[in-house]
Amino acid sequence: MPERLSLPGRRAAQGFSLVEVMIGMIIGLLGILVMFQMLLNWNERKRTAASGSDAQISGSIALYSLERELRNAGYGFGNAGAMGCTVTAYDRLRPGNNFTFPLVPVQITDGAGGSPDTITVLFGNSALTSDSTTYSASSATTKRLNDPSSIQRGDLLVAAQAGACGLVETTLNTHADGLTITHASGNYNDPDNTAVTARYNPAAGLAVALSAGNIFNLGPQPRRNVWRIVNDRTLVSTDDLHYSDQHDAAGQNTPDGMNDWTEVADGIIDLQAEYGLDSDADNIVDTWQSAAPADFRTVRAIRVALLARSQQYEKQAVTTVAPSWAAGAFVMTNLDGTPDSNPGTPNDWRRYRYRVYETVVPLRNAVWGNSP
Template sequence: MTGRLRSREQGFSLVELMISIVIGMLALVFALRLMSGAERTQRNGMGSSDAMQNGMLALFSMSGDAAQAGYGLNDPLVAGCDTIFSDVSGYTLASVTVGGIAVKPLGPVIIEKEAAGASGAPTTEGENPDRISFYAGSSITGTGTLRLLSSYTSGTRIVVDRVPYGFRQGDVVVVAPERLGTKCALAQISSDPDALAALPAQQTVDVNQGDDFRYNSGGLGTGFGAGISRVFNLGPAASLSFHTWSVANGFLQLRSTDMKGAAASPAAVAGDIVSIKAQYGFDDRAGGNFTPDAGMQVKQWSSTMINADGDGVTGGAGDYLRIAAVRLAVVARSRTPEAAGAGGTCTATTAPLQVFASGTAGAAAVPVKVKLAVPGDSVDWRCYRYRVFETIVPLRNFVWRP
């Protein structure tokens, strides 16, 4: 009896060891699952935080542009005018189609639509990101203060009717006819108007080429009649704010005239942005019901240009005068994708998202389904979580027009 007890005191039996190992393995499995779940929760939380931060940055940047859009471009002769534009730094104006013809209008906001699929046909995955341009000058003398005294046909000298006070060397000017529907031209003043004003001869504005005059090409590119054309000042070239926002490979990008190195090739602004969308807010009240002096009203939201002024031409100059606001949406995604489920399919997001789903006072909603897949990304878009940010910006500078 004593020997038997002594034998049991010397160690554990094989059965006891096996039970201990099983219990330890179960505890380890539970601990690993707990740690894995906590890590997944933390990763999802950080991903949501990144999406919120990037989305808010993108929307804040774009809405800031929208808030100043149209400054200096709000005269009816300039708004929507098909403009001849040249920039040695490589910036190009947004191009849209009016009556089957490509034009480059000046306006507070220009929305360019990208084809939904490779063939241009709509897809069930939703629309591709928009390309959104906001234009603004900086001169407080942005009204048509000069009129052409002599007809312009070619060359670098514009003869005007009086001394060009308020115009300075290096300022950007727009020459516009007093008849809507014809071309405008943008250039840069190359000589000192004050020095020219001292000459006994006629008053002129010169637009010669030179290293300091990036927007000059040796001429205006079209003719302008005497007494029926005006010169508008948009302010110094360094503060000309022509910005174009786009999305490529999951990055929000900006092309800009006033940011060095970003005129021809866009600069990345924020990551993990899969789409940006925009809609015009039109005041399409007819006849005497359209009273812009008493305040503009958004009566219709549209992702594309419409015949808002009822003149039968979609995208005409008068339609740009009817834009009262712009609606913006940014779609951001989490930085880290979630793991696929047991069947190998991700379920973090199961369907394309919709933006602009709610209407506003006096204007019905025009919902837009957004494509979430990023070209070239090997990870299924369903493995990410997304956040949508929206805002409406009244185009106050464009409403306050002469």
Template sequence: MSSKLKSSPRASGFSLVEIMVGLAIGMLAVIVILQVFALSEGRKRTTTSGGDAQSNGALMMYQLQHEIGQAGYGIAAVNLMNCSLRWPIASNVNIATAVPLAPVTINPDAAIIPIGDLNTDRLLVIYGNPNGQPQGNVITAQAAPVYTVQMPSSFTPGANGVGDKVIASPAVCGALIIDRVTAVSTNTVTVETGSAGAALYNLGPNPTVLAYAVRGGNLTVCDYMLNDCGLDANKDNVSIWVPIASNIASMKAQYARDTSGTMDAIPDVFDQTQPSTACGWARISAIRLAIVARNSQYEKDVVTTTTVNAGSPVNAPSWAGNDTDPIVANTGYLGPDAVADEPWKHYRYKVFQTVVPIRNVAWMGVPIGC
């Protein structure tokens, strides 16, 4: 019998070269996947933060439109406008600095609204919630804090009228005080203090005085009926100046003024010239407003450009009033603009702007004497 020579089986598996090639391909695949993931996450962060800016700006524009639209209700009378007004806050102490009695004031004195972020505007909005007519109620007689008025029906009789806030205005505008109604009878209105006046104006039980300013990149609001918003010591107190929106880079505002020789109630110019007379305030029928919201995502590259960025289309924030009150300036969150690569240019911005009618002033028409 012949014996058969059996050879050992051939070794099976991957060679070292094959393993190395597989590892190289795997590493390349991982790198590609990570790059795609990083790009996707970057776009996701940009989109998400852009959505936040969109929401913040839209909500704040809606709120300010609502407040400005109501401005002047209860005080839309020429005899009241341009007077100075004070009132007791929650501590029952009068505010330190009298405010100008007007529906909307842009950039009032720093003692009324302390300065906010550089190159941003400040707003003071005033309106009431009365049931009576805005023209006031003629005072026919006064004995201390008791007023006899011509039309007591404009005040809620009995206990329901107690607590209404009123202003007694003399024939010649002066320093006025908001008083509180303590009793209403058939033809008289009794208040806590009482001051001389020719007419009694009812602001309703809950008049509103709101101060708006951008502070630390946040849009903040202060309720002037509760706190003295004009005190510099209060401006950094978040329980008084309450942040209502983050990443707000700027707020801009201008009056829509009728400058015709004979008032026709049609705006001719937009500017920040503050009136010095009652008729001047009556000529302001709208506010042009812009809010600039900033994307919270810092981009590696410059994404916001100006004319300094040669070869790139200009996309820096601007608004209808940019010629006289630019959003981009040497100071503030949006500036300076000296070189192509500035820190603020690594953020994206959204601008919301509109013209808000002050309905209660527009409805006055053309007051006598204006």
């Protein structure tokens, strides 16, 4: 009798049941959800870390740039007796031509109601600075000096007398008497024998009347840089001595009637500063204040703080207390610059992370300076 082949049972050939397949799908979906959640959390942490790194870089660059300029403040006039006088100046490339500025190393313009301050830094760049140059005779276009050896053609000079000061551009320093310099309008040859046109001398001569006093040599390219916050998030610097209007506020090549500024760092939302005053002449700071001092010769240091904000919006309020520096807390506003209303939206400052950068910068030219 032939043998019958035995086949596997039908149940063994059926595979997975519907219930088993559903359970497997649920387990797989749960695994995918877990992986996506982990990926989402990782991306959020990565963006937070990256934006925090950007804020750190911006803050470091901004503080380094500002600190470097503050250390140069006052070069060329040190701690002059004429400190604080109003300098009468002329610039043929500037709208209106005439302008004035105070002869101080650093000027802090306090922002109203906790708004960002403005810092103006003045320094020269002469390689032949002398602390003892005086003039004993003066006209609208000439000065007779006791020692003109440190002055070159093209140097900008501040002539001072009893609180009155004027800015002039040297156009000739080789008079027959060996002592007189000229600051006239028109063309002259610079030290490289290149023909240039005087920029800072009006045709009628210096507007302020001066007869004798001190001369401070600021060199051929001094700077009076104005540091401020624009657009509620960008630190910029503007050279107030060299007016230039080549661009508009958006950076386009269209003049807008304003002095051009240079962007230093993005993401800087606040700038605060104070004068460090030495009231007893021992070169040690005794008090700090934001208001302008009665005597700028007592200023020995500048305390400055920058507040950098991350660009990453956080779902939760990650900053619950206003950041602070040595002089107190920063006054926080909504991101659009309006007063703080705690809106709980991307316009809320609490939904972002912050870094504070602060330092104290000694005004070495004021400490070491011995200008008359």
